[in-house]
Amino acid sequence: MIIDTHLHIVDRGALSYPWLKSTPALDRDFSYEDYAREARRGGISDTLHMEVDVDPADIEAETAYVARKARKPGSLLRGAIAACRPEDPGFAEYLERARETLFVKGFRRVLHVVPDDLSEGALFRENIGRLKGTGLTFDLCVLPHQIPKAIALIDLAPDVQFVLDHCGVPDIKDGAEHPWREHMTEIARRPNVVGKISGVVAYADAESWTVETLRPYVEHTIGVFGWDRVVWGSDWPVCTLGGGLSTWLAATHALVAGASVEEKAKLLSGNARRIWRL
Template identity: 80%
Template sequence: MIIDTHLHLIDRSALRYPWLAGVPALNRDFSYEEYATEAKRAGVERVLHMEVDVDPADIEAETARVEGLSRQAGSMLSGTIASCRPEDADFAVYLERQRTNPFVKGFRRVLHVVPDDLSEGALFRDNIKRLGGTGLTFDLVVLPHQIPKAIALAELAPDVQFVLDHCGVPDIKGGAEHPWREHMSEIARRPNVMAKISGVVAYADAANWTVDTLRPYVEHTINSFGWDRVVWGSDWPVCTLGGGLSTWVAATHALLSGCSVSERDRLLSGNARKLWRLK
Protein backbone atom coordinates (compact mmCIF):
# COMPACT_ATOMS: atom_id res chain seq x y z
CA MET A 1 0.00 0.00 0.00
CA ILE A 2 1.19 3.51 -0.85
CA ILE A 3 -0.06 6.60 0.93
CA ASP A 4 0.77 9.69 -1.08
CA THR A 5 1.32 12.51 1.41
CA HIS A 6 1.85 15.28 -1.12
CA LEU A 7 -0.76 15.81 -3.84
CA HIS A 8 -1.46 19.25 -5.31
CA LEU A 9 -4.70 19.91 -7.16
CA ILE A 10 -5.04 22.98 -9.35
CA ASP A 11 -8.40 24.42 -10.42
CA ARG A 12 -7.94 27.89 -11.87
CA SER A 13 -11.68 28.35 -12.34
CA ALA A 14 -12.25 28.14 -8.58
CA LEU A 15 -9.05 29.44 -6.96
CA ARG A 16 -6.28 31.91 -7.66
CA TYR A 17 -2.62 30.82 -7.88
CA PRO A 18 -0.42 33.92 -8.39
CA TRP A 19 2.78 31.89 -8.74
CA LEU A 20 1.57 29.80 -11.68
CA ALA A 21 2.24 32.60 -14.16
CA GLY A 22 5.95 32.04 -13.60
CA VAL A 23 5.80 28.27 -14.22
CA PRO A 24 4.26 27.75 -17.67
CA ALA A 25 4.57 23.95 -17.55
CA LEU A 26 2.22 23.85 -14.55
CA ASN A 27 -0.08 26.68 -15.54
CA ARG A 28 -3.13 24.58 -16.27
CA ASP A 29 -5.73 22.64 -14.32
CA PHE A 30 -4.64 19.41 -12.65
CA SER A 31 -7.73 17.59 -11.46
CA TYR A 32 -8.29 14.87 -8.90
CA GLU A 33 -9.71 12.64 -11.65
CA GLU A 34 -6.56 12.97 -13.75
CA TYR A 35 -4.38 12.15 -10.75
CA ALA A 36 -6.52 9.28 -9.47
CA THR A 37 -6.48 7.39 -12.78
CA GLU A 38 -2.70 7.21 -12.78
CA ALA A 39 -2.27 6.89 -9.02
CA LYS A 40 -4.49 3.82 -8.74
CA ARG A 41 -2.56 2.13 -11.54
CA ALA A 42 0.69 2.91 -9.68
CA GLY A 43 -0.52 1.39 -6.41
CA VAL A 44 -1.53 4.49 -4.46
CA GLU A 45 -4.50 3.81 -2.21
CA ARG A 46 -4.79 6.92 -0.05
CA VAL A 47 -3.65 10.50 -0.39
CA LEU A 48 -3.24 13.74 1.52
CA HIS A 49 -3.70 16.99 -0.35
CA MET A 50 -0.97 19.58 0.06
CA GLU A 51 -1.85 23.26 -0.16
CA VAL A 52 -0.86 24.93 -3.43
CA ASP A 53 0.06 28.43 -2.22
CA VAL A 54 -3.21 29.93 -3.39
CA ASP A 55 -4.00 33.60 -3.01
CA PRO A 56 -4.31 34.20 0.76
CA ALA A 57 -7.98 35.12 0.34
CA ASP A 58 -8.62 31.62 -1.10
CA ILE A 59 -6.94 29.57 1.63
CA GLU A 60 -10.08 28.34 3.36
CA ALA A 61 -11.87 27.92 0.05
CA GLU A 62 -9.10 25.56 -1.07
CA THR A 63 -9.55 23.41 2.03
CA ALA A 64 -13.33 23.33 1.54
CA ARG A 65 -12.98 22.38 -2.11
CA VAL A 66 -10.64 19.47 -1.40
CA GLU A 67 -12.81 18.27 1.47
CA GLY A 68 -15.75 18.24 -0.89
CA LEU A 69 -13.83 16.03 -3.30
CA SER A 70 -13.05 13.64 -0.43
CA ARG A 71 -16.76 13.00 0.04
CA GLN A 72 -17.19 11.62 -3.46
CA ALA A 73 -17.70 7.86 -3.72
CA GLY A 74 -14.39 6.02 -3.92
CA SER A 75 -12.26 9.09 -3.20
CA MET A 76 -8.72 8.38 -2.01
CA LEU A 77 -8.47 11.78 -0.31
CA SER A 78 -8.00 11.28 3.43
CA GLY A 79 -7.07 14.75 4.61
CA THR A 80 -5.29 17.96 3.79
CA ILE A 81 -2.23 19.92 4.82
CA ALA A 82 -3.73 23.40 4.73
CA SER A 83 -2.09 26.68 3.90
CA CYS A 84 -1.47 29.21 6.66
CA ARG A 85 0.15 32.56 7.36
CA PRO A 86 1.83 32.42 10.78
CA GLU A 87 3.15 35.92 10.19
CA ASP A 88 -0.40 37.33 10.37
CA ALA A 89 -2.07 38.59 13.53
CA ASP A 90 -5.23 36.57 12.89
CA PHE A 91 -3.43 33.21 12.75
CA ALA A 92 -4.61 32.17 16.22
CA VAL A 93 -8.24 32.62 15.22
CA TYR A 94 -7.65 30.77 11.96
CA LEU A 95 -5.99 27.92 13.83
CA GLU A 96 -8.95 27.53 16.18
CA ARG A 97 -11.31 27.26 13.21
CA GLN A 98 -9.19 24.58 11.56
CA ARG A 99 -8.78 22.56 14.77
CA THR A 100 -12.49 21.77 14.68
CA ASN A 101 -12.13 20.12 11.26
CA PRO A 102 -10.73 16.57 11.39
CA PHE A 103 -10.01 16.71 7.66
CA VAL A 104 -7.19 19.18 8.36
CA LYS A 105 -4.10 17.20 9.37
CA GLY A 106 -1.51 19.97 9.40
CA PHE A 107 -0.29 23.19 7.86
CA ARG A 108 2.33 24.56 5.53
CA ARG A 109 3.69 28.01 4.78
CA VAL A 110 5.92 28.01 1.69
CA LEU A 111 9.17 29.55 2.89
CA HIS A 112 11.50 29.38 -0.09
CA VAL A 113 9.61 32.11 -1.97
CA VAL A 114 9.59 34.68 0.85
CA PRO A 115 12.40 36.62 2.55
CA ASP A 116 14.58 34.43 4.76
CA ASP A 117 13.80 36.51 7.81
CA LEU A 118 10.04 35.87 7.65
CA SER A 119 10.37 32.77 9.83
CA GLU A 120 12.51 34.72 12.28
CA GLY A 121 9.77 37.19 13.18
CA ALA A 122 8.45 37.07 16.74
CA LEU A 123 4.81 36.73 15.66
CA PHE A 124 5.61 33.95 13.19
CA ARG A 125 7.49 32.01 15.84
CA ASP A 126 4.87 32.52 18.54
CA ASN A 127 2.21 31.26 16.17
CA ILE A 128 4.21 28.17 15.22
CA LYS A 129 4.43 27.37 18.94
CA ARG A 130 0.63 27.38 19.05
CA LEU A 131 0.67 24.12 17.10
CA GLY A 132 2.21 22.32 20.07
CA GLY A 133 -0.22 19.84 21.58
CA THR A 134 -2.74 20.15 18.73
CA GLY A 135 -1.59 17.03 16.85
CA LEU A 136 -1.31 19.18 13.72
CA THR A 137 1.95 19.02 11.79
CA PHE A 138 3.87 21.77 10.03
CA ASP A 139 5.50 21.06 6.68
CA LEU A 140 8.76 22.84 5.93
CA VAL A 141 9.62 23.57 2.31
CA VAL A 142 13.00 25.30 2.12
CA LEU A 143 16.03 25.37 -0.14
CA PRO A 144 19.27 23.76 1.07
CA HIS A 145 20.81 27.04 2.23
CA GLN A 146 17.65 27.73 4.26
CA ILE A 147 17.67 24.46 6.21
CA PRO A 148 19.31 26.22 9.19
CA LYS A 149 16.17 28.40 9.33
CA ALA A 150 14.10 25.22 9.55
CA ILE A 151 16.39 23.90 12.28
CA ALA A 152 15.80 27.09 14.27
CA LEU A 153 12.03 26.58 14.09
CA ALA A 154 12.32 22.95 15.17
CA GLU A 155 14.41 23.96 18.17
CA LEU A 156 12.06 26.81 19.04
CA ALA A 157 8.99 24.55 19.08
CA PRO A 158 10.08 21.09 20.29
CA ASP A 159 6.45 20.07 20.88
CA VAL A 160 5.53 20.63 17.23
CA GLN A 161 5.97 17.85 14.69
CA PHE A 162 7.66 19.20 11.56
CA VAL A 163 7.93 17.47 8.17
CA LEU A 164 10.75 18.50 5.83
CA ASP A 165 9.47 18.30 2.26
CA HIS A 166 11.24 16.94 -0.82
CA CYS A 167 14.41 15.66 0.88
CA GLY A 168 15.30 19.29 1.58
CA VAL A 169 15.01 20.29 -2.11
CA PRO A 170 18.53 19.33 -3.21
CA ASP A 171 20.00 20.63 -6.47
CA ILE A 172 20.16 17.23 -8.14
CA LYS A 173 20.45 18.65 -11.64
CA GLY A 174 23.53 20.58 -10.58
CA GLY A 175 24.96 17.60 -8.70
CA ALA A 176 25.31 19.73 -5.59
CA GLU A 177 25.52 17.82 -2.32
CA HIS A 178 27.04 20.54 -0.13
CA PRO A 179 25.97 22.18 2.12
CA TRP A 180 22.75 20.20 1.61
CA ARG A 181 24.30 16.96 2.92
CA GLU A 182 25.64 18.54 6.11
CA HIS A 183 22.43 20.47 6.76
CA MET A 184 20.32 17.32 6.34
CA SER A 185 22.45 15.45 8.86
CA GLU A 186 22.07 18.34 11.27
CA ILE A 187 18.30 18.83 11.01
CA ALA A 188 17.79 15.07 11.38
CA ARG A 189 19.23 15.34 14.88
CA ARG A 190 16.03 17.12 15.91
CA PRO A 191 13.62 14.37 16.96
CA ASN A 192 10.56 16.47 16.13
CA VAL A 193 11.43 16.59 12.41
CA MET A 194 10.50 13.93 9.86
CA ALA A 195 11.54 13.89 6.21
CA LYS A 196 9.37 13.48 3.15
CA ILE A 197 10.79 11.47 0.25
CA SER A 198 8.78 13.34 -2.32
CA GLY A 199 9.01 14.31 -5.95
CA VAL A 200 12.79 14.73 -6.18
CA VAL A 201 12.63 13.86 -9.88
CA ALA A 202 11.57 17.49 -10.38
CA TYR A 203 15.04 18.63 -9.26
CA ALA A 204 16.95 16.37 -11.64
CA ASP A 205 17.74 16.85 -15.32
CA ALA A 206 14.48 15.70 -16.87
CA ALA A 207 16.17 14.28 -19.96
CA ASN A 208 19.04 12.43 -18.34
CA TRP A 209 18.38 11.33 -14.76
CA THR A 210 18.43 7.69 -13.68
CA VAL A 211 17.75 5.94 -10.39
CA ASP A 212 21.44 6.26 -9.56
CA THR A 213 21.18 10.02 -10.04
CA LEU A 214 18.59 10.17 -7.27
CA ARG A 215 20.13 7.55 -5.00
CA PRO A 216 22.70 9.68 -3.08
CA TYR A 217 20.02 12.19 -2.11
CA VAL A 218 17.29 9.73 -1.17
CA GLU A 219 19.62 7.38 0.67
CA HIS A 220 21.31 10.17 2.64
CA THR A 221 17.90 11.44 3.71
CA ILE A 222 16.74 8.01 4.86
CA ASN A 223 20.06 7.24 6.54
CA SER A 224 19.95 10.55 8.39
CA PHE A 225 16.38 10.29 9.64
CA GLY A 226 15.94 6.52 9.93
CA TRP A 227 13.08 4.37 8.70
CA ASP A 228 10.65 5.53 11.42
CA ARG A 229 10.91 9.20 10.46
CA VAL A 230 10.33 9.21 6.70
CA VAL A 231 7.14 9.37 4.63
CA TRP A 232 6.55 9.24 0.88
CA GLY A 233 4.93 11.76 -1.44
CA SER A 234 4.46 12.24 -5.16
CA ASP A 235 4.48 16.06 -5.36
CA TRP A 236 2.12 15.70 -8.32
CA PRO A 237 1.90 17.61 -10.62
CA VAL A 238 5.31 19.14 -9.88
CA CYS A 239 6.83 15.68 -10.41
CA THR A 240 5.68 15.86 -14.04
CA LEU A 241 8.60 18.23 -14.59
CA GLY A 242 10.89 15.23 -14.12
CA GLY A 243 8.91 12.37 -15.66
CA GLY A 244 5.61 12.08 -13.82
CA LEU A 245 3.89 10.09 -11.11
CA SER A 246 4.34 6.59 -12.50
CA THR A 247 8.00 7.24 -13.22
CA TRP A 248 8.58 8.50 -9.67
CA VAL A 249 6.76 5.49 -8.18
CA ALA A 250 8.86 3.13 -10.30
CA ALA A 251 12.05 4.92 -9.27
CA THR A 252 11.02 4.69 -5.62
CA HIS A 253 10.54 0.93 -5.87
CA ALA A 254 13.95 0.63 -7.51
CA LEU A 255 15.56 2.69 -4.77
CA LEU A 256 13.94 0.45 -2.15
CA SER A 257 14.85 -2.83 -3.83
CA GLY A 258 17.39 -3.79 -1.18
CA CYS A 259 15.23 -2.84 1.79
CA SER A 260 13.26 -5.11 4.08
CA VAL A 261 9.49 -5.40 3.81
CA SER A 262 9.16 -3.59 7.13
CA GLU A 263 11.33 -0.68 6.00
CA ARG A 264 9.46 -0.34 2.74
CA ASP A 265 6.09 -0.46 4.47
CA ARG A 266 7.04 2.20 7.00
CA LEU A 267 8.18 4.61 4.31
CA LEU A 268 5.34 4.02 1.87
CA SER A 269 2.43 3.96 4.32
CA GLY A 270 3.00 3.00 7.95
CA ASN A 271 4.67 6.17 9.16
CA ALA A 272 2.11 8.38 7.42
CA ARG A 273 -0.77 6.43 8.91
CA LYS A 274 0.68 6.85 12.37
CA LEU A 275 1.71 10.50 12.02
CA TRP A 276 -1.59 11.77 10.68
CA ARG A 277 -3.79 9.19 12.45
CA LEU A 278 -5.13 7.73 9.21
CA LYS A 279 -7.39 4.72 9.77
Protein backbone atom coordinates in the same frame (compact mmCIF):
# COMPACT_ATOMS: atom_id res chain seq x y z
CA MET B 1 -0.46 -0.04 -0.49
CA ILE B 2 0.97 3.48 -0.57
CA ILE B 3 -0.06 6.66 1.26
CA ASP B 4 0.76 9.73 -0.79
CA THR B 5 1.40 12.65 1.57
CA HIS B 6 1.87 15.32 -1.10
CA LEU B 7 -0.80 15.72 -3.79
CA HIS B 8 -1.59 19.10 -5.37
CA ILE B 9 -4.89 19.75 -7.15
CA VAL B 10 -4.97 22.76 -9.48
CA ASP B 11 -8.37 24.11 -10.56
CA ARG B 12 -7.97 27.62 -11.93
CA GLY B 13 -11.71 27.97 -12.39
CA ALA B 14 -12.28 27.55 -8.66
CA LEU B 15 -9.19 29.10 -7.06
CA SER B 16 -6.51 31.65 -7.82
CA TYR B 17 -2.83 30.67 -8.12
CA PRO B 18 -0.76 33.82 -8.81
CA TRP B 19 2.56 31.94 -8.90
CA LEU B 20 1.55 29.75 -11.83
CA LYS B 21 2.09 32.60 -14.29
CA SER B 22 5.83 32.27 -13.69
CA THR B 23 5.79 28.49 -14.26
CA PRO B 24 4.33 27.90 -17.74
CA ALA B 25 4.82 24.12 -17.63
CA LEU B 26 2.39 23.90 -14.70
CA ASP B 27 0.04 26.73 -15.64
CA ARG B 28 -2.99 24.58 -16.39
CA ASP B 29 -5.56 22.54 -14.51
CA PHE B 30 -4.51 19.30 -12.83
CA SER B 31 -7.62 17.49 -11.64
CA TYR B 32 -8.08 15.07 -8.79
CA GLU B 33 -9.75 12.68 -11.21
CA ASP B 34 -6.69 12.49 -13.48
CA TYR B 35 -4.43 11.96 -10.50
CA ALA B 36 -6.65 9.28 -8.93
CA ARG B 37 -6.78 7.20 -12.11
CA GLU B 38 -2.99 6.96 -12.29
CA ALA B 39 -2.54 6.71 -8.53
CA ARG B 40 -4.79 3.67 -8.19
CA ARG B 41 -2.89 1.93 -10.98
CA GLY B 42 0.34 2.57 -9.08
CA GLY B 43 -0.89 1.19 -5.76
CA ILE B 44 -1.76 4.42 -3.96
CA SER B 45 -4.68 3.87 -1.58
CA ASP B 46 -4.77 7.07 0.48
CA THR B 47 -3.78 10.66 -0.19
CA LEU B 48 -3.22 13.92 1.67
CA HIS B 49 -3.71 17.11 -0.30
CA MET B 50 -0.89 19.64 0.01
CA GLU B 51 -1.74 23.33 -0.29
CA VAL B 52 -0.82 24.90 -3.62
CA ASP B 53 0.09 28.43 -2.46
CA VAL B 54 -3.22 29.88 -3.59
CA ASP B 55 -4.00 33.56 -3.27
CA PRO B 56 -4.24 34.26 0.49
CA ALA B 57 -7.91 35.16 0.07
CA ASP B 58 -8.53 31.59 -1.16
CA ILE B 59 -6.74 29.67 1.60
CA GLU B 60 -9.83 28.46 3.43
CA ALA B 61 -11.71 28.04 0.14
CA GLU B 62 -8.98 25.65 -1.01
CA THR B 63 -9.46 23.44 2.06
CA ALA B 64 -13.23 23.45 1.58
CA TYR B 65 -12.78 22.56 -2.11
CA VAL B 66 -10.59 19.56 -1.29
CA ALA B 67 -12.95 18.44 1.49
CA ARG B 68 -15.80 18.32 -1.01
CA LYS B 69 -13.70 16.08 -3.24
CA ALA B 70 -12.96 13.86 -0.25
CA ARG B 71 -16.65 13.32 0.49
CA LYS B 72 -17.31 11.74 -2.89
CA PRO B 73 -17.69 7.92 -2.81
CA GLY B 74 -14.41 6.11 -3.35
CA SER B 75 -12.22 9.18 -2.90
CA LEU B 76 -8.58 8.61 -2.02
CA LEU B 77 -8.41 11.90 -0.10
CA ARG B 78 -8.04 11.52 3.67
CA GLY B 79 -7.15 15.06 4.71
CA ALA B 80 -5.38 18.27 3.85
CA ILE B 81 -2.15 20.01 4.72
CA ALA B 82 -3.55 23.54 4.56
CA ALA B 83 -1.86 26.82 3.73
CA CYS B 84 -1.27 29.27 6.56
CA ARG B 85 0.30 32.62 7.37
CA PRO B 86 1.89 32.33 10.83
CA GLU B 87 3.18 35.88 10.44
CA ASP B 88 -0.38 37.26 10.50
CA PRO B 89 -2.20 38.34 13.69
CA GLY B 90 -5.27 36.31 12.70
CA PHE B 91 -3.47 32.98 12.75
CA ALA B 92 -4.80 31.88 16.15
CA GLU B 93 -8.42 32.25 15.03
CA TYR B 94 -7.64 30.55 11.72
CA LEU B 95 -6.08 27.64 13.59
CA GLU B 96 -9.22 27.12 15.65
CA ARG B 97 -11.43 27.16 12.54
CA ALA B 98 -9.17 24.64 10.86
CA ARG B 99 -9.23 22.33 13.88
CA GLU B 100 -13.01 22.32 13.85
CA THR B 101 -13.09 20.88 10.33
CA LEU B 102 -11.24 17.70 11.41
CA PHE B 103 -10.16 17.44 7.76
CA VAL B 104 -7.03 19.56 8.22
CA LYS B 105 -4.10 17.37 9.30
CA GLY B 106 -1.38 20.00 9.25
CA PHE B 107 -0.15 23.26 7.76
CA ARG B 108 2.49 24.59 5.40
CA ARG B 109 3.97 27.99 4.67
CA VAL B 110 6.40 27.75 1.75
CA LEU B 111 9.50 29.53 3.05
CA HIS B 112 11.75 29.61 -0.01
CA VAL B 113 9.51 32.16 -1.75
CA VAL B 114 9.60 34.71 1.08
CA PRO B 115 12.43 36.65 2.78
CA ASP B 116 14.77 34.39 4.74
CA ASP B 117 14.03 36.17 8.00
CA LEU B 118 10.24 35.63 7.90
CA SER B 119 10.45 32.57 10.15
CA GLU B 120 12.54 34.56 12.64
CA GLY B 121 9.70 36.93 13.46
CA ALA B 122 8.35 36.77 17.01
CA LEU B 123 4.73 36.38 15.90
CA PHE B 124 5.60 33.68 13.36
CA ARG B 125 7.41 31.66 16.02
CA GLU B 126 4.70 32.20 18.61
CA ASN B 127 2.07 30.96 16.20
CA ILE B 128 4.03 27.86 15.24
CA GLY B 129 4.18 27.11 18.95
CA ARG B 130 0.38 27.12 19.03
CA LEU B 131 0.47 23.79 17.18
CA LYS B 132 1.70 22.09 20.34
CA GLY B 133 -0.84 19.56 21.55
CA THR B 134 -3.07 19.88 18.48
CA GLY B 135 -1.75 16.84 16.63
CA LEU B 136 -1.28 19.06 13.58
CA THR B 137 2.00 19.03 11.67
CA PHE B 138 3.97 21.80 9.98
CA ASP B 139 5.63 21.15 6.62
CA LEU B 140 8.91 22.92 5.93
CA CYS B 141 9.69 23.69 2.30
CA VAL B 142 13.12 25.35 2.25
CA LEU B 143 16.21 25.50 0.05
CA PRO B 144 19.45 23.89 1.30
CA HIS B 145 20.96 27.19 2.46
CA GLN B 146 17.78 27.86 4.49
CA ILE B 147 17.87 24.60 6.44
CA PRO B 148 19.64 26.30 9.39
CA LYS B 149 16.69 28.73 9.56
CA ALA B 150 14.36 25.73 9.71
CA ILE B 151 16.48 24.19 12.46
CA ALA B 152 16.16 27.36 14.55
CA LEU B 153 12.37 27.22 14.20
CA ILE B 154 12.27 23.53 15.09
CA ASP B 155 14.40 24.05 18.20
CA LEU B 156 11.96 26.68 19.48
CA ALA B 157 9.01 24.28 19.12
CA PRO B 158 10.27 20.86 20.26
CA ASP B 159 6.72 19.60 20.88
CA VAL B 160 5.53 20.33 17.33
CA GLN B 161 5.83 17.69 14.60
CA PHE B 162 7.66 19.07 11.56
CA VAL B 163 7.94 17.51 8.10
CA LEU B 164 10.86 18.45 5.83
CA ASP B 165 9.58 18.42 2.26
CA HIS B 166 11.33 17.10 -0.83
CA CYS B 167 14.48 15.70 0.78
CA GLY B 168 15.46 19.27 1.65
CA VAL B 169 15.20 20.47 -2.00
CA PRO B 170 18.70 19.48 -3.18
CA ASP B 171 20.08 20.85 -6.45
CA ILE B 172 20.25 17.47 -8.17
CA LYS B 173 20.50 18.86 -11.69
CA ASP B 174 23.88 20.40 -10.88
CA GLY B 175 24.95 17.49 -8.67
CA ALA B 176 25.31 19.74 -5.64
CA GLU B 177 25.55 17.89 -2.32
CA HIS B 178 27.14 20.54 -0.09
CA PRO B 179 26.10 22.16 2.19
CA TRP B 180 22.85 20.20 1.65
CA ARG B 181 24.37 16.94 2.93
CA GLU B 182 25.73 18.44 6.15
CA HIS B 183 22.56 20.45 6.81
CA MET B 184 20.40 17.33 6.35
CA THR B 185 22.50 15.44 8.88
CA GLU B 186 22.07 18.27 11.36
CA ILE B 187 18.31 18.78 10.95
CA ALA B 188 17.69 15.04 11.24
CA ARG B 189 19.16 15.11 14.77
CA ARG B 190 15.89 16.73 15.89
CA PRO B 191 13.46 13.93 16.85
CA ASN B 192 10.41 16.08 16.06
CA VAL B 193 11.19 16.16 12.33
CA VAL B 194 10.46 13.60 9.63
CA GLY B 195 11.86 13.66 6.12
CA LYS B 196 9.60 13.48 3.09
CA ILE B 197 10.88 11.47 0.13
CA SER B 198 9.33 13.55 -2.62
CA GLY B 199 10.03 16.16 -5.25
CA VAL B 200 13.43 14.91 -6.34
CA VAL B 201 12.53 14.08 -9.95
CA ALA B 202 11.63 17.73 -10.51
CA TYR B 203 15.08 18.84 -9.29
CA ALA B 204 16.98 16.51 -11.64
CA ASP B 205 17.66 17.02 -15.35
CA ALA B 206 14.35 16.08 -16.98
CA GLU B 207 16.03 14.49 -20.00
CA SER B 208 18.86 12.54 -18.44
CA TRP B 209 18.15 11.54 -14.83
CA THR B 210 18.17 7.89 -13.80
CA VAL B 211 17.60 6.09 -10.53
CA GLU B 212 21.32 6.39 -9.83
CA THR B 213 21.09 10.18 -10.22
CA LEU B 214 18.56 10.31 -7.41
CA ARG B 215 20.09 7.63 -5.19
CA PRO B 216 22.66 9.73 -3.23
CA TYR B 217 19.97 12.22 -2.21
CA VAL B 218 17.25 9.75 -1.32
CA GLU B 219 19.59 7.36 0.47
CA HIS B 220 21.21 10.14 2.50
CA THR B 221 17.79 11.43 3.56
CA ILE B 222 16.64 7.97 4.66
CA GLY B 223 20.02 7.31 6.27
CA VAL B 224 20.01 10.38 8.51
CA PHE B 225 16.32 10.24 9.47
CA GLY B 226 16.00 6.46 9.71
CA TRP B 227 13.13 4.30 8.51
CA ASP B 228 10.85 5.36 11.39
CA ARG B 229 11.00 9.04 10.36
CA VAL B 230 10.46 9.13 6.61
CA VAL B 231 7.26 9.41 4.56
CA TRP B 232 6.59 9.33 0.82
CA GLY B 233 4.97 11.92 -1.42
CA SER B 234 4.26 12.13 -5.13
CA ASP B 235 4.44 15.93 -5.45
CA TRP B 236 1.99 15.54 -8.34
CA PRO B 237 1.74 17.44 -10.67
CA VAL B 238 5.19 18.95 -10.06
CA CYS B 239 6.61 15.45 -10.61
CA THR B 240 5.40 15.67 -14.22
CA LEU B 241 8.37 17.97 -14.82
CA GLY B 242 10.59 14.92 -14.30
CA GLY B 243 8.58 12.12 -15.86
CA GLY B 244 5.31 11.88 -13.97
CA LEU B 245 3.68 9.92 -11.18
CA SER B 246 4.17 6.41 -12.59
CA THR B 247 7.82 7.13 -13.32
CA TRP B 248 8.41 8.41 -9.78
CA LEU B 249 6.64 5.38 -8.32
CA ALA B 250 8.85 3.04 -10.35
CA ALA B 251 11.98 4.95 -9.31
CA THR B 252 10.93 4.79 -5.67
CA HIS B 253 10.55 1.01 -5.78
CA ALA B 254 13.97 0.72 -7.44
CA LEU B 255 15.58 3.00 -4.86
CA VAL B 256 14.33 0.95 -1.90
CA ALA B 257 14.65 -2.49 -3.53
CA GLY B 258 17.27 -3.53 -1.01
CA ALA B 259 15.22 -2.57 2.04
CA SER B 260 13.26 -5.05 4.12
CA VAL B 261 9.52 -5.50 3.80
CA GLU B 262 9.08 -3.76 7.15
CA GLU B 263 11.27 -0.80 6.16
CA LYS B 264 9.41 -0.30 2.90
CA ALA B 265 6.07 -0.45 4.69
CA LYS B 266 7.16 2.28 7.11
CA LEU B 267 8.21 4.62 4.31
CA LEU B 268 5.28 3.98 2.01
CA SER B 269 2.43 3.90 4.51
CA GLY B 270 3.08 3.05 8.15
CA ASN B 271 4.79 6.24 9.27
CA ALA B 272 2.23 8.46 7.54
CA ARG B 273 -0.63 6.49 9.08
CA ARG B 274 0.88 7.02 12.53
CA ILE B 275 1.82 10.69 12.15
CA TRP B 276 -1.49 11.85 10.70
CA ARG B 277 -3.69 9.23 12.39
CA LEU B 278 -5.06 7.95 9.09
